[in-house]
Amino acid sequence: MRLLVTGGAGFIGSHFVRWMLAHEPETRVVVLDKLTYAGNPANLADVARDPRYRFVLGDICDAAAVDAVVAGCDAIVNFAAETHVDRSILDPEAFIRTDVVGIHVLLEAARRQGVRRFLQVSTDEVYGDVAVGSSQEEAPLRPRSPYAASKASAELFLQAYHVTYGLATLATRGSNTLGPNQYPEKAVPLFITNAIDDQPLPIYGDGRQVRDWLYVEDHCEAIRLVLERGTPGEAYNVGAGNERENLAVARDILRLLGKPESLIQHVPDRPGHDRRYSLDTSKIRALGWRPRYDFETALARTVEWYVANEHWWRPIKSGEYRAYYLRNYQDRERLLAPQPRRA
Ligand code: NAD
Ligand code: DAU
Secondary structure (H helix, E strand, O other): OEEEEEOOOOHHHHHHHHHHHHHOOOOEEEEEEOOOOOOOHHHHHHHOOOOOEEEEEOOOOOHHHHHHHHOOOOEEEEOOOOOOHHHHHHOHHHHHHHHHHHHHHHHHHHHHOOOOEEEEEEEHHHHOOOOOOOEOOOOOOOOOOHHHHHHHHHHHHHHHHHHHHOOOEEEEEEOOEEOOOOOOOOHHHHHHHHHHOOOOEEEEOOOOOEEEOEEHHHHHHHHHHHHHHOOOOEEEEEOOOOEEEHHHHHHHHHHHHOOOHHHEEEEOOOOOOOOEOOEOOHHHHHOOOOOOOOHHHHHHHHHHHHHHOHHHHHHHHHOHHHHHHHHHHHHHHHHHOOOOOOO
């Protein structure tokens, strides 16, 4: 199989590329990635010399670049996206461009060139806040952040291309993923790297929000299974059932690193912050998928990786990212400040 992996230089995409090359000897992988702030060639350094792997620098919104790499591909797995909810609150337009327009460009190329399977890596955030129970795939999409809205829009285009043009589309709706190589703006790597440096762990609001944590290798295995065995036109929830409050996750990280809980610092909440996500995963389990990592093992492996790989994250935290991080907090203060009443 010749596989195009878009966004393969990011966190989950790079693990997926490594996973496919290791487990599928007949597969050749082409990565198309724009190398935004979140893309990092170092994530793929260990496969760079593999003759079955090729990297192409390019934007999924660029139809000519996409056409060129789609030529001859049997399947596409799309990881390329703007992925951080906080950034989507500061700059929604970037999310519409990549996460909606970019997907349309990919779908068009796939349709015209007869690609056999197109898998969109989507998210549990498309369901919106889940106060009680767990979301099944048939549940309505009720996205509440610009990020979630852009991912839900992409899924609607996927469905339209399946119904209208017969394209064999698939979507996976994954939950919060943790593991090595995750950009340290996301809660887990941010908390770990801050704790290593005895810096505060910023907890949004009361910290009682619930996320379902999934180890990156389990997420990749689920994507591979759906790509190979999923029913075209369908979406599959991917979650490990590790529902934890953010405060509990922060405390576990501090315990693993031998740091005091006094590093936890409550800061103003994320606007529109979803309180809880929860997935019913019977559908993907019926395909044969099971998570291999419990939460404790997944978190311990992740913490160990950041402790051992300071050369990977220190340059990120000292440069451009630092400017974003400071701006994020200034802008949150401004967004949440009481508005003056109009006369
Ligand atoms: P990431 O932010 O680490 O990486 C995104 C990658 O996409 C980067 O390599 C970046 O350079 C590339 N990219 C961005 N815009 C591009 C463009 N216009 N053209 C080409 N490449 C572009 O992302 P991640 O956390 O690995 O997430 C990957 C996918 O999985 C995303 O679609 C995300 O919505 C989804 N997802 C993530 C999680 C999670 O917890 N991280 C959970 C569920 C679903
Ligand atoms: O649920 C899947 C989604 O998980 C993916 O689709 C997204 O791409 C990914 O970024 C992630 O979204 P979240 O918003 O849940 O992840 P984040 O790591 O930003 O936040 C996790 C929780 O921690 C969330 O409730 C917000 C909170 N948080 C986050 C940060 C960055 C804090 O309390 N403090 C922080 O500094």
